[in-house]
Amino acid sequence: MTNELHIVVCAGIAPDPLQTLEPVTGATGPGLKNEMMLPAILDPWAASALFEAANLASRFPGSKVWLVSLGPKAKLQQVMMTVAQKAIFELVPIDAPIGGFADAHATAGALADAIAALPGLDREKLLIFGGWESATRGAGVTLQLVGERLGITDQFQGVDQIDLHDDGSFEVLERVEGGKHQVSRCIGAPAVLGWATGNLAEPRNNPQTGMANMRTIMPALQKAKLATLTANGLHYSSVSLPKQQRTTRVVKDRSPDEIAAEIVAWIGAN
């Protein structure tokens, strides 16, 4: 079947975006205060990638989705309790320290090794998905590095849409400057796609999906391999909260007309 896909989604976990973050420097370098206590979510961009992958896989029978995720086992388990109801996938967990301060090259190495070792993975059907950014390190380089390690040179970043054709080729919409999309046509897998938000709504929680996923997720978590991430000569001189406090003038008790006049003058001023 031409369009049978093997989609590997690389997805990190991130602190729930509503949490207050504060940096601390510990014995092993910088981290977040109470990092293990913070509720975690699947990184929002990677989540878009996962939902797009699941959607594609459901449209092309015979396709399969793997979710390769790197993080502390306990946190991965917690995140899976939310994610596993939303899409069918096979989890490939890599037990590693949490945090955005880990080196992207080391992360990419661990991910690429895990992907290369996936049993039954067919490179001719392989699409590597992930987020083009993340809510943690946000370097936007991990996927490219994974792709290079696996020798994949058709790569797209800021992807909002993929349209698969019958001959296995596909069109991709990538975000470029000015709110526009670049449209590219690739003759087929393998390829790397770093997703922006895509166009799909977050799937609803489906208990049967969750049940099906959990049968493989829990054993996979129990067998997760511990990965050590090297620092690659990365040194942090400081980590701090940016200072952005302004002196705010609060204007109260003025009529809409007066306020409007002031705003119009402000817009017109240089």
Next chain:
Amino acid sequence: MSIQSETGAELQVERQTMEVDIACVGFGPAMGGFLTTLTRAWNENPAETAFESKVSPGIPLQVLCYERADDIASGVSGVVTRGAAIRQSFPDLNLAEIPMAAAITSERLLYLLDPIGASRRSRLCHIKDAVLRKLGPFLGVRDDAFHMPWTPGFLHKNGGLVMSMGQFNQWVGSQIMASGLVQIWPGTPVTRPLFAGGAVTGIRLADQGVDKQGCPGEDFMAGMDVRAQLTVVGDGPYGAIGQALNEKLGMPQGNAKHEWALGMKMLIELPPENLADSDRPSPLKPGTVWHTFGYPEPEIFGFLYVHPDRLVSVGIFVPSWMSDPSRTAYRYLQHYIQHPALWKYLKDGTLRSWGAKSLDESGRRGEPFLTGDGFARIGEGSGSTNILTNSGVDEAWTTGTQLADAVLELLRARKPFTHENLSATYESRRRASAIEAAAREAEHARDGFQSGMVRGLMGMAIAGLSGGRFSLNANIPPPYKQIHHAKAYFAEDIKAKDAAALALMDGRPLHDALLTARGWPEIPFDGRLLISQQDALLMGGKVQALPGFADHVVFRNAGLCIDCEDKTCIAMCSGQAITLSADLMPVFEREKCVHCGACVWNCSQSADGERGNIEFRAGAGGLHSAEN
């Protein structure tokens, strides 16, 4: 198969069905105790035939737990507990494994005087306060607080723990999930039990992809029917399943859920100098527990628990018997933390988290039918809270372990989960246990509060010191009747409608305007600890509601709401999720709701003489804070 819409109309839709052995509703300490005990026994011998699924022979028992909150760590409570049952379940408990947990090191009871003069104290209270102030130097009154020289034994939590409920739940849940035997699904509200005659045959999950009224949208997904041999109900005192069971089955003779309290708390990070000050060593060592009463209003009890790492849980309880219709928890909490006895330590602290939750204060008298064909109830919603000792976590945990033992016995005996069998195994264990005996002692301990704070304290003391043999009994009316109508309170003061107008004009919450009108000083916002309630929601509470679910707070009869002069639902809404529209109708915003349940019992109107005019259904979302 139907959708319950706001009007009660039912819409026919197709639903998926899933068969499981045990469906559990709500993941709190009771369910933690149940699933911990069950999985531990199961893990000892997974091949034991008792643990083979009855609904899908050949595979292991199918046990699923559904939790409404977006994360199992989103439980709201800074907890002090004796922890005896928890320690029994975890004999090698290492508190260092549970963030924010500490062993209790000291306990104190403080009577707080009113340093501002705005609190509504009775004449007797004023006299008592004057005496204390006069004799202060000799009695140990300092910082406007009388440090009671003696704390009654029933209030002591000797050997107990200070914890964060969220962190404890996360710790317990992780271990249960790691067993691989049980699945826990957060973010999954359960709307109602499935009945077949009088038997419960499972649960229905909430519809997704619906609008605020529950009407299907483009991406509608009908909530699944999970059919179960046994439904374990641990969804708290105002959970949808518990409420539906109470409506269907009624309550046992003489029992009713009439007494409530709203617990609202802040988690505060203390400034470092408090602990570093060697000249004045802070008493706030991890494990310190303070109970307070007398301020900001005589009816409001308060607490301060100290966690490791300079974290402090500080909060108040606003009870249903506080008859004032404008009882206003957030503003009161802000005045509470500024009391000199607390502020000397909390000043310059930072708000880390914030939350609120209604507590079932009916205790043993709020106990519903614990078992029936196909279901069993555990935890707070099953009336397990001890209202004399103010403890519920350990008791809830115990009921969970008792049910697990019963379920194990029935599984091994290959007996079905009938009312008779559950009663003989679970109810009998519960009746024979120490928590039952203690709950009976406490049964009337709080009745005195119906006649005021002083009689209430006397009643607690009498019940506590006599082991429940004596008490000041009273007939407790439904919550809506406990609210004295606004006219009585505002006749000399300010009219509710004027305050409402002020609130609308100024864009501020109604209760804020009311308290200011009564003489409480404005809160001097400092951007860290003293912040607006909206900021607490954004910075400390972290509230979120997933899209695609129906509103879970519904006003049954709009006419009653419009004519209501009290609007207590607005004053007590912890998340400011209920506001006032220009036509005087309360308006609910799901995105701000912290699921505290206060609106359930803070409604002064009733169409049927028992229930308030507000319906609290199953809903998604709520607080996103694991530190509560």
Next chain:
Amino acid sequence: MVESILVLTHADENGMLSQASLEGVTAGKDLSVGLGAPLVIGVVAVNGSLATSLGFGNARVLCVADEALAQSRYASDAAACEALCRAAHASIVIVAAGSRFTRVAAGVAFRLGGLIDTHITSINVSASGEGRSIEVTRSFYRQRIEAVLSRDARPWFLLIDAGTHAAFTGDGPVGEVEDVPVELPSLRTQVLGLRAPQQNALTIRPEAKLLLVAGAGWTKKQADGQTHAAEAGDLILGFLRNTGASLGSSKSLVDQGGDGGPVLPFLTHMNQIGQTGSMPRHAKGLSTCCHGEEPHVVGWRFIADRRAISLDPNCGWARGKADVVYVADAFKVMAKVNEKLAAANEANSAVAAPDRDFQRSQEVDAAVLV
């Protein structure tokens, strides 16, 4: 460590160096001076002579030119950049962030056995030991934490954020350009073109001076207990028409699309600003009906002059996140603002007729984008 610097640049659709590339050249020049290190400018273009028509001072200029490089595509761009890097042998490679080179920079670093850091907002040189060392500043956790870091390994690729350096304008006469040969791999991807939203749906205008942010308050129930989404939409679009401003949104507003609530149909997640959205650059920003919570305000990092209209005097904007906060009903204020702007525009058009400067400037804005 003896450093040498390469700046990777590329031509735009007009054949000249792109805006981002010119910013990269400035960063390279500054660093070259700071370190006293030699500078190489590497150019990727279809037509080398056009792209290198600026003088680069004493920098060495390398160019890879090929028809295939007309397209912004990973395989060809990575090969071209790799060729430049191998020819330059630089220890520091500077790339300015634009969609084209952001796509390939990490891959090129990998091929060179190097390492990369991205979203760099400043490069600092300090004296250390015998020589000078480099530290870079970048943000983590979506601008919520700032870090200063360095690396031992070389080559070290630095992808600098757009707008952090001024665009290079030329330095002396045009020098010699060395052609660098490149062997392109077989190209499996073809760029078909750019797709922009319909003109009337165009709300994101990166070149605009002003950003208007719409918060969820626009679609909430107002004092009369009703929602007024249609009116809100008219006010917002009217403001955009009158000012040519770019439109941003809070997450909670764009998320409402899936909630069955009233939605503003012209808003998409592309408009979302903040922690999980974009961080645009505009001289001024006006926030309306938005609470100014931290996850949203991090997206305002590059908005210099900030004002907000909010009903809540204690909103985040009032607590040090905006320069001015108007405590007022945005529906009423924006209606008046639009009235005044429309009147002013009409007056201007009467005076300036037939040039209609204002209208033309709007058309230019639109033309840049479509």
